[in-house]
Amino acid sequence: MPIISSTLTDILVTGAGPxxxxxxxxxxxxxxxVTLVxxxxxxPSCEGISARTLRGLESAGLPHAAMSVLPASARRVEWNGEANAANTEHLVLRQEFDAALLEDARAADVTLVPGRVRNIDYAHTDGPLVTVDTAGGKVQRLSCRFLVEARGRTAPGTGADQLRGPETVGLMQLRRGPPGNPGTLVSSFANGWAWLASTAQGLYFVQLSVCADSRELPGRAELNAWFDRQLCDIPSLQAWQRHSEPGADVxxxxxxSILQGQLVTANSLRVGDAAMAVDPLSGNGIFQSLSCALVAPAVINTLLQKPADRALATGFYTDRVRHTFLRFARMGRDFYRMEARWQDNDFWRRRQGWPDQEAAHGDIAPTLLGIENRPVVSGKIIRPQSVAVTSDQPLGVWHVGGIELAPLLQDLPAAPDLRRLALSSRLAETCGSDATAKTMLEAWLRRYRLM
Ligand SMILES: Cc1cc2nc3c(=O)[nH]c(=O)nc-3n(C[C@H](O)[C@H](O)[C@H](O)COP(=O)(O)OP(=O)(O)OC[C@H]3O[C@@H](n4cnc5c(N)ncnc54)[C@H](O)[C@@H]3O)c2cc1C
Known part of the structure; x- marks a missing residue:
């Protein structure tokens, strides 16, 4: 087999999702x-994102990806026998979206290597060595100073120290039907829940989330027929079954939900779903991938440029990913708990108790716990900084409205009247004529009942 010689790059990223x-x-x-394999x-697949995620794509420097996202369409939820149509979501046709992501990487002067990663040797003397199967049966070897694992859920896991939710599989089919109003539907049923999406061009996507270890799931050969029977049997899906025809195999x-164990080593870091993959019911996978990947460059830069701060940067990243994962796992659990019709059914029982019994959003009345030194992203690096630690933001809040919180909150009088007076004069002094910052800070202080 022809082997193309090793090429040394600073950083090699495996996987070109968000x-x-x-x-x-x-x-x-x-x-x-940077080289991206x-x-x-x-x-073909379709996913839904919020307006906030769309803004996140723009601010992450991914304008082509943001432009590939479809306009907002109505989102209907049928859960626990109740219907709600208050929200909207943006549909993302993943093949188009992924191609646009590559355009953004190319425009940023990232070196693109098409091919499938076969193996990564982390212990190689020149730094991680990646073996890639490229077109025409050729093998390419790439070595780097630092490797970013971003192959999503297909990245090899870190093993025993993972945190794993109930085993779940998403079965999805592209269907074709008459063009019409685009929109989505989330609907619960006895053995799982469904997400359905239709575009103005008549593409219909039907996705069923069910127990991956259910004995009722058929083998590959019977999957299309089984899927079609589910659409006929589940009342909320029947109209979609009648109005569309299969356009591809299921x-x-x-x-x-999987939180990987070791996220950072001396020469590698995991991002996105390769670090933590959440249950699609929380509907935020792309958003979480972005938020994890936006802080990763400062973490990597600290590991490479300030090795003395390695523990600080590693702790910052690991705590942040874990905190986000658990927060969304608990939000998903609470959404499962809102469905009370099938609590004895295996699917619902397992998900209504995982990952634990802790509240998703911290205290109902959030409180300020103190001012502490915590790692933050400061420009290109991770460094310690005085931040406000609260019951719902235990990793700390540095700024609100561009103003540092710690100096504002340090050594406040305990008596409420004196505290309010002190805060008013500090706000006036710090914000000056910046009315927007003052309004944002006042809202934050009221939320923590400090004003
Ligand atoms: C059933 C289901 C439904 C979902 N629905 C939604 C939703 O509606 N909204 C939402 O926000 N999120 C949703 N998600 C989550 C979302 O897909 C992920 O969170 C997000 O895409 C993760 O981004 P990523 O870049 O980490 O990984 P991915 O987007 O998975 O990207 C990984 C990339 O690596 C590539 N790759 C894999 N193996 C190799 C290899 N060996 N060599 C080279 N490249 C490789 C893949 O082709 C892919 O391009 C859903 C997930 C599932 C499973």
Missing amino acids: AGCTVAVGLRRLGYR HAPRPW IARGST
Whole structure:
């Protein structure tokens, strides 16, 4: 087999989803030479994102990806026998979206290597050595100073120290039907829940989330017929079954919540779903991948440029990913708990108790716990900083409205009247004529009942 010689790059990113592309673009901005190995998603799929995630794509330097997202359409939820149509979501056709992400990486001067990663040797003397199967049966070997693992859920796991939710699979089918009003529907049923999406062009996507270890799931050969029977049997899906025809085979995507164990080593870091993959019911996978990948360049830069701060940067990243994972796992659990009709059913019983019994949003009345030194992203690096630690933001809040909280909150009088007076005069002094910052700070202080 022809082997193309090793090429040395500063940073090699494996996987070009939202996490891999965001981190690659961020590292280029810090001046690193970045190589991105990418293999396309082999099947058509569709996902939904919020307006906030769309803004996140724009601010992450991914304008092509943001432009590929469809306009907001109505989102209907049928859960626990009740219907709600208050929200909207933006549909993302993943193959188009992923191609646009690559455009963004190319525009940022990231070196793109098409091919499928076969193996990574982390112990190689020149730094991680990646073996890639490229077109025409050729093998390419790439070595780097630092490797970013961004192959999503298909990245090899870190093993025993993972945190794993109930085993779940998302079964999805592309269907075709008459063009019409685009929109989505989330609907619960006895053995799981469904997400359905239709575009103005008549593409219909139907996704069922069910127990991956259910004995009722058939083998590959019977999957299309089984899927069609579910659409006929589940009342809320019947209209979709009648109005659309299968346009492709049913595909199965693992969607178990997984937090990987070791996220950072001396020469590698995991981002996006390769670090933590959440249950799609929280509907925020792309958002979480972005938020994890936006801080990763500063973490990597600290590991490479300030090795003395390695523990600080590693702790910052690991705590942040874990905190986000648990927060969304608990939000998902609370959404499962809102469905009371099938609590004895295995699917619902297992998800209504995982990951634990802790509240998702911290205290009902959030409180300020104190001012502490915590790691923060400061420009290109991670460094310690005085931040306000609260019951719902235990990792700390540094700024509100661009103003540092710690100096404002340090050594406040205990008596409420005196505290309010002190805060008013500090606000006037700190904010000056910046009315927006003052309004944001006052709202924050009221939320923590400090004013
Ligand atoms: C069933 C299901 C439904 C979902 N619905 C939603 C939703 O509605 N909204 C939402 O926000 N999120 C949703 N998600 C989550 C979302 O898909 C992920 O959180 C997000 O795409 C993660 O981004 P990523 O960059 O980490 O990984 P991915 O987007 O998975 O990107 C990984 C990339 O690596 C590539 N790759 C894999 N193996 C290799 C290899 N060996 N060599 C080279 N490249 C490789 C893949 O082709 C892919 O391009 C859903 C997930 C599932 C499973």
